[in-house]
Amino acid sequence: MTVTISRTFSVNPHVTSLIDGESVPLRASGEDIAVVNPTNETQISQLREADADEVDAAVRSSRRAFDSGPWPRMDITERKDILYSIRDHLRKNAEELAYLECLNTGLPLHSVRGHVQRMARNFEFFAEVASTVHGETYTQTAGYLTYVTREPKGVAGCIAPWNAPLALASMRVATCIPWGNTCVLKPSEYTPLSMRRMVEIFHEAGLPPGVVNLVNGRGAVTGNALVAHPGIDMVGFTGGTVTGRAIAAAAGRNLKPVALELGGKSANIIFDTADVERALDGALAGIFGNNGQQCLAGSRILVQRGIADALIERFVQRARKIRLGDPMLPTTEIGPLAFRQHMERVLSYVEVAQADGATLLTGGRRSAQHETGFFIEPTAVLAPHNDSRVCQEEIFGPFATFLVFDTLDEAIQIANSSKFGLVTYVWSEDLSTVMRCSREIRAGTVWVNTPMMRELRAPFGGYKESGIGRDGPQASLEFFTELKATIIPIDPVKMHRYGAS
Ligand code: NAD
Numbered sequence: 001m002t003v004t005i006s007r008t009f010s011v012n013p014h015v016t017s018l019i020d021g022e023s024v025p026l027r028a029s030g031e032d033i034a035v036v037n038p039t040n041e042t043q044i045s046q047l048r049e050a051d052a053d054e055v056d057a058a059v060r061s062s063r064r065a066f067d068s069g070p071w072p073r074m075d076i077t078e079r080k081d082i083l084y085s086i087r088d089h090l091r092k093n094a095e096e097l098a099y100l101e102c103l104n105t106g107l108p109l110h111s112v113r114g115h116v117q118r119m120a121r122n123f124e125f126f127a128e129v130a131s132t133v134h135g136e137t138y139t140q141t142a143g144y145l146t147y148v149t150r151e152p153k154g155v156a157g158c159i160a161p162w163n164a165p166l167a168l169a170s171m172r173v174a175t176c177i178p179w180g181n182t183c184v185l186k187p188s189e190y191t192p193l194s195m196r197r198m199v200e201i202f203h204e205a206g207l208p209p210g211v212v213n214l215v216n217g218r219g220a221v222t223g224n225a226l227v228a229h230p231g232i233d234m235v236g237f238t239g240g241t242v243t244g245r246a247i248a249a250a251a252g253r254n255l256k257p258v259a260l261e262l263g264g265k266s267a268n269i270i271f272d273t274a275d276v277e278r279a280l281d282g283a284l285a286g287i288f289g290n291n292g293q294q295c296l297a298g299s300r301i302l303v304q305r306g307i308a309d310a311l312i313e314r315f316v317q318r319a320r321k322i323r324l325g326d327p328m329l330p331t332t333e334i335g336p337l338a339f340r341q342h343m344e345r346v347l348s349y350v351e352v353a354q355a356d357g358a359t360l361l362t363g364g365r366r367s368a369q370h371e372t373g374f375f376i377e378p379t380a381v382l383a384p385h386n387d388s389r390v391c392q393e394e395i396f397g398p399f400a401t402f403l404v405f406d407t408l409d410e411a412i413q414i415a416n417s418s419k420f421g422l423v424t425y426v427w428s429e430d431l432s433t434v435m436r437c438s439r440e441i442r443a444g445t446v447w448v449n450t451p452m453m454r455e456l457r458a459p460f461g462g463y464k465e466s467g468i469g470r471d472g473p474q475a476s477l478e479f480f481t482e483l484k485a486t487i488i489p490i491d492p493v494k495m496h497r498y499g500a501s
Contacts, residue, residue: 421463
């Protein structure tokens, strides 16, 4: 069933920060950043950048909410009720959130609707997990009881990217606050619209002021001020590897722990033992889903030689038929890229590929069908070898790179010859092939005969330069809580009495 957009929603002409549950008034001075609709390249709003003073106000508010506010001290049933209320309010406002996200990012409305449902589930799921947290007791040492409790860690700086703001920023917040932490969220400066509404909805749902504060602005200004702020206890970051490195270095100077969900150049391996029809569908979904802008894209498509020519030809035929267009339309499969500079960066890889001796199979240019908008034709290249830059660098667009391999060992070796290690897709009906890939490929997730399937109960994150840490019940518990051991003697202990005799 296709559902068209039922109505449009108003767009705030000026987006500011949201601190202590209140919209920050527009200051007389400050940097304004244009918020652009990538489908028609028009300005739809303006973001007033939060400077270091505004970030300081936000961190102080989150600090107060943590150090003396109700949230960390609240009975878990009450905290859970508020998190469930957030889930319900997100669902109630799903169309508005999806509309704003689609307008600002160019992601197809039908897929963004799915993201809103996912974010609602994220809050429900981590509320459940937090409600089951328990400690440990030790009684082995005679005369003593030792118990270990988990406590929320404090105030987090949460930083999110532009490629799926609702899904990813909500994950940052939903893995952080259920344990009793508070946070300051900084979304990407390119996509503030749905983020601002999301944090308003948190408050409409009953979240106490200061538990989630929102600051908006560029990474070098607002983000930097947040990460360097001494009032932050930890940083949760989703974004690019270069930025992740800078954030880890800045946080490290203050000895603050970081959880990093970073980039990828994931292998999508299609063996000649695969169900080729399904593998073809999976390869197309893996690189063209989310307008090609996804960390977990299967962007290096490795095909076994015997099936390579036919499969690549059919991939190209299908890529040429993908419906590119207005992301609000239910028939659209790929919308525009999120902003001009990004589109130009993606297109620059056509020359990079050709300089490395790759063959352009299809696409590689702006869409001729669209006079405005950051649309590019779904693109595919065949690379001569895995050392090519198009095999090693994250392009982050609808840009597939094919490689041909001969043996299972070679496929595993190519998959692992990358500085990244986020995910891998494996297509084969042969159990031993699948098991070898699962065991030997160095990536945080291996999807077998399926496109992306997010299992919230399992950890998600990357090996190598794809990240540090994981999102998931156990991993988020470890990152967002502190362990405290309390040691109590059953009877008064004998002590040496210094200076008593
Ligand atoms: P980015 O690294 O440019 O920006 C991410 C966020 O960091 C933005 O909010 C930005 O303003 C902020 N930022 C930039 N410099 C900063 C600094 N010095 N200090 C503090 N904050 C700073 O990433 P992007 O272009 O927004 O997103 C795309 C990248 O994110 C891709 O590499 C993609 O693979 C990655 N990503 C990873 C995951 C994952 O789960 N592993 C998910 C989605 C996206």
